[in-house]
Amino acid sequence: MTIALVATSGLWAGAAHSEETVVWWDFLSGGDGVRMKQLISDFNEAHAGEIKIDATTLEWGTPFYAKVQTSAAVGEAPDVMTYHASRIPLALTQGVLDEITPDDWEKMGLSQADFAASTWDAVTSDGKQYAVPLDTHPIVLYYNRDLLKKAGVLGDNGEPKGMDSKEAFTATLQALKDAGVQYPLGSVTADGNFMFRTVYSLMCQQGGELMTGDEFLVGDNADKLRNALAVLSDWTKAGLQSTYTDYPATVALFTSGEAAMMINGVWEVPTMTDLAQQGKLFDWGAVELPVIFDKPCTYADSHTFAIPKNQGKEMSPEKRDAVLETISWIVKHSLFWATAGHIPAYAPVTESAEYKAMEPNATYSSLTANMIFDPKTPLAGIAGPIFDVMSNYFVPTLNGEMEPADAVESIQEELNAL
Structure with missing residues (x-):
């Protein structure tokens, strides 16, 4: 199953850019990996000549997070990565996540209103957001x-x-x-x-x-x-x-x-x-x-997209725009991601007729009103x-x-x- 390709969003439409390569890390294997690879392929096709995702899949769990920590410390982390919401409190103590600023959210065309309250809270610390939710997986x-x-x-x-x-x-x-x-x-x-x-x-x-x-x-x-x-x-x-x-x-x-x-x-x-x-x-x-x-x-936990805080390596405005476009496009095309069983975090997707016809997903998606995430502590989270x-x-x-x-x-x- 593939998704229909749509025009790029406002970040890139009508602008003259040389092609930006977005270095991407994820921990997605099995059915998740198959579906994300398809989404990446579709993204690259839709953004040909403008943005290209260069993706690498690493081992899930502790190995992934250890590599992110060590890589960010020497400025060699990727431009964007998947991240569990439950790991964000620990990541903040390690200094490996960049804030997703209000300006970033505006550029992506996303806002708090697009996500369930508990999902939004899971990526928030001291009033700031450090990731963009892709799904909830209870x-x-x-x-x-x-x-x-x-x-x-x-x-x-x-x-x-x-x-x-x-x-x-x-x-x-x-x-x-x-x-x-x-x-x-x-x-x-x-x-x-x-x-x-x-x-x-x-x-x-x-x-x-x-x-x-x-x-x-x-x-x-x-x-x-x-x-x-x-x-x-x-x-x-x-x-x-x-x-x-x-x-x-x-x-x-x-x-x-x-x-x-x-x-x-x-x-x-x-x-x-x-x-x-x-x-x-x-x-x-x-x-x-x-x-x-x-x-x-x-x-529940959430797969999210986060931007590493690469020490000593400043991201150019053009690269950041490309990263934001990458995140925004995948999140807004997450109906296909739902075929992996996950509940898309982006409300317009779960409210669509296509999602409501998707079973058993539509039956259990109501539980997003009753979710609990891990306690917000560096001691919690996956592994x-x-x-x-x-x-x-x-x-x-x-x-x-x-x-x-x-x-x-x-x-x-x-x-x-x-």
């Missing part, structure tokens, strides 16, 4: 309509029953088990880093927060973390959730029909879509997480210290080998020691 609940229908727990709307309370959803899981489904719910229970997303969502559903000021799990927030862990641990003990399952195995359990439902990121939508088109998958869907506690809430500490205790707890109260006590001590 976790969702994937489900097998065939198995749910067989167990009598598929609603008339084609979505799972029991999505409004812990008791009702647990009953749905139990009905699936009683109907002979081996794993009512597939979860990445062997990876505490991944399960942070689910646990943090359930904390937020209770109005809880991980960090208050500079302290972790203040007041009753420790109880809310314990409640979240207890729900997941109880499902494991009751045989309602897969145990010690790593990421690939979780996807395999769902796609093989051994698991009736799966909690995973929206980035697995292409996997399901491709299998379905090949006639190798059941009737499936994806929806916002069930409301287990008091209110809907789902963990950050908070993930590592909590992961050590999530795995034994979610697999029924450690009591939630004991896990929370240890987590609280280690987090505050950070």
